[in-house]
Amino acid sequence: MAEITLLDRLDGLDARFEEVSTLITDPSVIADQKRYVRLSKEYHDLEVIIKAKNEYKSKLDAIAESKEILSMEDDDEMKALAREELDSASAAIPELEEKIKLLLIPADPDDAKNAVVEIRGGTGGDEAALFAGDLFRMYQKYAETKGWQLTVSSVSEGAAGGYKEIVFNLTGSDVYGTMKYESGVHRVQRVPATETQGRVHTSAATVAVLPEAQEFDVEIHEGEIKWDTFRSGGAGGQNVNKVESGVRLRYNWKNPNTGVVEEILIECTETRDQPKNKERALARLRTFIYDKEHQKYLDDIASRRKTMVSTGDRSAKIRTYNYPQGRITDHRINYTVYNLGAFMDGDIQGCIDSLIVAENAEKLKAAEL
Structure with missing residues (x-):
């Protein structure tokens, strides 16, 4: 009965896949970038689930064929082959069912995007900057x-090293869907x-x-942006100090959630090339506005989830790094490991995988799958 129910849930996807396949080749759809991007993403998602559906079926x-052979065939060799096929197919079913159930849950539309990461030193003065x-x-x-x-797009260094604040972009495959679990307060316990x-x-x-927000x-309204240029400070040689490569933009934006007009100020001194700095400042402006406009969406997620695995809540204490004990503890899922050295060297995938499993379990429970 479980198999029938799952296949019923998949009924109709082939027709939609064919429809979307046709739409994304339509010139009028291609000309509408918002619609084209949305349909291209749907095409990719449907392609994955239909492949899983076909494998499952x-x-x-x-299994049905093997059972029929076992019930009707007298030849021992044929029965042995059928039994082997039955065992192999039966063993694959639970994993495929779990995969399909997860694919049936609507994914966060932002997961496939690149990410902008901001790290700020909090309580603790110089030690907080070093930890950042x-x-x-x-x-x-x-x-x-x-x-x-x-x-890196923006840096403010700490007096004793580290950073008061550092902002950087990550570009690659499913960056935001992986990195979103890192949002929150990270606490360190150690001897400074x-x-x-x-x-x-x-x-x-x-x-x-x-x-990271895309242009569409x-x-x-780029004509309303006020641009200033200035000479970058810090290391970089004579060119940095003599050429006005740093850019500063000011933009008045009406917050759709509050109706209040806010002035957004963004500086970028990342490169010695002023046009590139302008391009990156614009990207940060888009991301800032996108984040603000989608905050209600994030708040809705937070209100529905009990584990707070990936709510985007930046005030929640999510993880403790205890140096005397060599311990890492993620408080959202009670995940504790004693490999702090390797963790700080970038070996964080195990923790992220555990967070993904916890969130998927929560999604399945909420969807009653």
């Missing part, structure tokens, strides 16, 4: 293992380098992971 057919630097290096090394490209009595201090840094996600 193939296994069910193999440690977190940045952790994500930098993790990005390398995933084959993602990391580009400046501590003479050997006492353990507690400091914190805040991580915010935002989906938000509407920006």
Whole structure:
């Protein structure tokens, strides 16, 4: 009965897949970028689930055929082959059912996007800035293992090292869907380098992971942007100090949730090329507005979920890094491991995988699948 119910849920997907396949080749659809992108994403999602459906149905057919052979065939060799096929197909069914159930749950439309990550030193002064630097290096090394490209767009260094604030972009496959679990307050417990009595201090840094907005996600009137240029400070040689490569934009934006007009100020000094800095400042503006306009969506998710696995809540304490014990604890799912050194070197996939499993279990329960 379970098999029939699951196949019933998949009924009609083939027809929709054919319809979407036709639509994405229609010139009028291609000309409408918003619709084209949405349908292309739907096409990809349907393609994955239909492939799983076909594999699932193939296994069910193999089981039925094997059972028929076992009940009617007298030849021992044929029966042995049928029994082997029956065992193999039956073993694959539970995993395929779980996969299809998860595919039936609507995915977060932002998961496939690139991400903008903001790390800010919180309570703890210089030690918090140093910890923010440690977190940045952790994500930098993790990005390398995933084959993602990391580009820093804004930096404010701490007096004793590390960062008061650092903003960077991650570009690659399913970046936001992976990194969104890192949003929140990260707490560190360790003896600071400046501590003479050997006492353990507690400091914190805040991580915010935002989906990178594309040009057609938000509407920006570029003619209303006020641009300034300035000479970048810091390291970089004579060119940085003499050429006005740094850019600053000001944009008045009406918050659709409050109706209040807010001035957005963004600076970018990442490269020595002013046009590139302008392009990256515009990307940050789009992401900022996109994040604000979708905050209600995030709040709705947060109100529905009990585990707070990936709500985007930036005020929630999500993880503790305890150096004396070499321990990492993720408080959302009571996940604890004692491999702090490897974790800080970018080995965070195990924790993220556990968070994904917890969230998927919650989604399945909510969907009553």
